Amino acid sequence: MKKKIALIGILVGLLAILSGCTEINAPITAESEGVWNKYFVYPLSWLIVYFAELLGNSYGISIVVVTILIRLVLLPLMIKQTQSSKAMQAIQPEMQALREKYSSKDQKTQQKLQQETMALFQKHGVNPLAGCFPLLIQMPILIGFYHAIMRTEEIARHNFLWFDLGEADPYFILPLVAGATTFLQQKIMMAGVDNNPQMKMMLYMMPIMIIVFAVTFPAALSLYWVVGNIFMIIQTYFIKGPVIKEAKETGGAKK
Known part of the structure; x- marks a missing residue:
């Protein structure tokens, strides 16, 4: 009960912040x-401006650098979230066995199922909420960085490579790369996981949504998405390396 109250408190606090x-x-x-x-x-906006001035007034390179720095800071949280996800996945067979054992929908049976499930969590040292807290901490930072890019006026007055940071990419290169890297990132994250129809739909819908947004939004935001996606692809590959290898071997064996 205390954990649920704490989680609700965090969610209410986040809603207040994100207002x-x-x-x-x-x-x-x-x-x-x-x-x-x-x-x-503002602190994230200041960080972008600071690195831009440090790097010869290049706001494009500054966005790349700050994106990588933020992802590095969030890396321990990502690792914790992945570990929690792996722990929950490892006990899924036992949880399924409990559901089959207590399949009746009457209240007493369901209460017994909850008790047995909590005992299973304690036995394996698994906290079902542990995977949520890193995500709750990451979201305000990532959304804040998105706002910093969109609302820092200096960014809109500069260009980088072939595009103006304050305008949409005229050749649609960044939007397409953002969509492709989003797809690849999700594909790697889903390796070794039993894909349900909803997950498969998101695998294709998310890249399309990113491309649609990136076509109309300033190129600075597309640059942030591309760099963040590439970092996440590398990060996820190394964190989930053994799982990805196992999934490939299993897929090859089935063929």
Whole structure:
């Protein structure tokens, strides 16, 4: 019960923080008010400007550098989330056996199922909520970085490679790369996992959505997506390397 209350408290706090997300078109400055602007968006905006000035006024390279830095900071949380996911996956056969044993829908049977499930979690040292907390911590940071890119006026006044950071990519190269890397990232993350129809649908829908957004949004945001996706692909490959190898071998054996 205490864990549920704590989780609800965190969610309420996040909702309060993210209530500032409607200011997407308002420029971010040191004078911007509100918890969301002051403690999330502006520090990240300042970081982008700082590295840009350090790197010869190149805001494109700055976005690349800051994206990698943020992903490195979040790496321990990603590892923790992956470990929790693996632990939950390892006890799935035992959980399925419990569901079959207590398949009746009456209240007493369901209470017994809950008790046995909690005992199973304790036996293996698994916390079913452990995978949620890293995600809850990551989301405000990633959304804040998205806002920092969209609301930092200096970014829109500079270009990088073949595109203006404040305008959509005129050749649609970044949107297509963003979509392709999103697909590859999700494909690697799903390796070794029994794909259900919803997961398969998301595998194809997410890249399409990213491409549609990237075609209309400033290229700076597409650059952030591409760099973040490439980092996540490398990160996921190394974290889930053995699982990916096993999935490939299993797939080859089936053929």
